[in-house]
Amino acid sequence: MILTIDVGNTRIKASVFEDNTSLENFVFDKIEIEKKIEKILEKYPKCSNLVVASVGNIEKQSFLTFENRLKVHFFTHEDVFPFQNKYATPKTLGIDRMILAAGATLQFPKQNRLVIDAGTCITYDFIDENDNYLGGAISPGLRLRYESLHNFTARLPLLTLEEPDSYVGNSTAQAIHSGVVNGFVYEIDGFIDEYRKEFSNFIIILTGGDADFLAKRLKNTIFANSNFLLESLSQTYQYKIDND
Numbered sequence: 001m002i003l004t005i006d007v008g009n010t011r012i013k014a015s016v017f018e019d020n021t022s023l024e025n026f027v028f029d030k031i032e033i034e035k036k037i038e039k040i041l042e043k044y045p046k047c048s049n050l051v052v053a054s055v056g057n058i059e060k061q062s063f064l065t066f067e068n069r070l071k072v073h074f075f076t077h078e079d080v081f082p083f084q085n086k087y088a089t090p091k092t093l094g095i096d097r098m099i100l101a102a103g104a105t106l107q108f109p110k111q112n113r114l115v116i117d118a119g120t121c122i123t124y125d126f127i128d129e130n131d132n133y134l135g136g137a138i139s140p141g142l143r144l145r146y147e148s149l150h151n152f153t154a155r156l157p158l159l160t161l162e163e164p165d166s167y168v169g170n171s172t173a174q175a176i177h178s179g180v181v182n183g184f185v186y187e188i189d190g191f192i193d194e195y196r197k198e199f200s201n202f203i204i205i206l207t208g209g210d211a212d213f214l215a216k217r218l219k220n221t222i223f224a225n226s227n228f229l230l231e232s233l234s235q236t237y238q239y240k241i242d243n244d
């Protein structure tokens with residue numbers, strides 16, 4: 001049994017896996033991390049491994065306190081991954097993106113794959129049918145868009161997610177909702193259309209905190225799985241054990 005932990009820039013997500021099947025998911029804030037892990041381990045004492053991917057400001061040190069109880073693995077660029085990394089700056093590629101690419105490669109072998117993770121940022125990652133990781137894009141996520149409009153202007157209020165009435169926002173609030181939500185959806189559909197011009201066939205995996213909201217709004221039909229990063233962590237860890 002393994003406990004997987006994904007430290008993003010907004011929240012921490014965790015899941016307990018037995019034979020690559022998730023038994024329970026958890027979401028919590030950075031300040032509660034040690035207490036929450038304690039609780040999960042109390043509930044699942046059979047956990048023998050703790051597997052972490054962090055792009056947030058929580059370092060390996062924070063997890064070493066659990067080393068007397070279970071084996072801790074903190075993923076880094078030094079690990080073995082099931083793809084060839086063609087990024088020009090492989091050492092600066094987010095470890096979350098590497099885990100997503102690894103999960104896509106292992107779960108959907110020998111085909112072109114596009115992974116879209118709508119979290120704090122939206123990340124796009126493309127792995128071709130020969131298992132070359134090519135790169136993708138990074139842009140502001142849904143909540144970040146609402147917050148930046150407020151933080152970097154004098155007159156725009158901080159709003160929370162709301163379905164826009166129309167493209168033609170007829171008030172400040174409606175104009176912001178239209179810009180943020182429609183802009184978000186158009187961006188993603190636009191990227192998918194661009195990829196389609198170059199690669200006739202590819203599968204799309206949509207994940208992250210905004211995946212469910214997005215899935216029903218995109219023109220392109222996509223299979224959304226908000227648990228994809230944690231599933232990929234479990235699978236990439238298994239791959240590491242088999243290939244080390």
Ligand SMILES: Nc1ncnc2c1ncn2[C@@H]1O[C@H](COP(=O)(O)OP(=O)(O)O)[C@@H](O)[C@H]1O
Nearest residue numbers: 008009010011118119120141142143208209210
């Ligand atoms: N309870 C919540 N707290 C914060 N963000 C949430 C929540 N529920 C949904 N979201 C959405 O999830 C996104 C963050 O996604 P998440 O995958 O948790 O990010 P990260 O992996 O970067 O920490 C935000 O853009 C926000 O719109």
Ligand SMILES: CC(C)(COP(=O)(O)O)[C@@H](O)C(=O)NCCC(=O)O
Nearest residue numbers: 008009055092093094119120121138
């Ligand atoms: C792009 C990210 C900030 C996304 O983080 P997230 O939205 O998952 O919290 C993270 O993958 C990161 O810090 N990447 C480093 C730069 C790169 O991937 O090229």
Ligand SMILES: [K+]
Nearest residue numbers: 117119121123
């Ligand atoms: K992301």
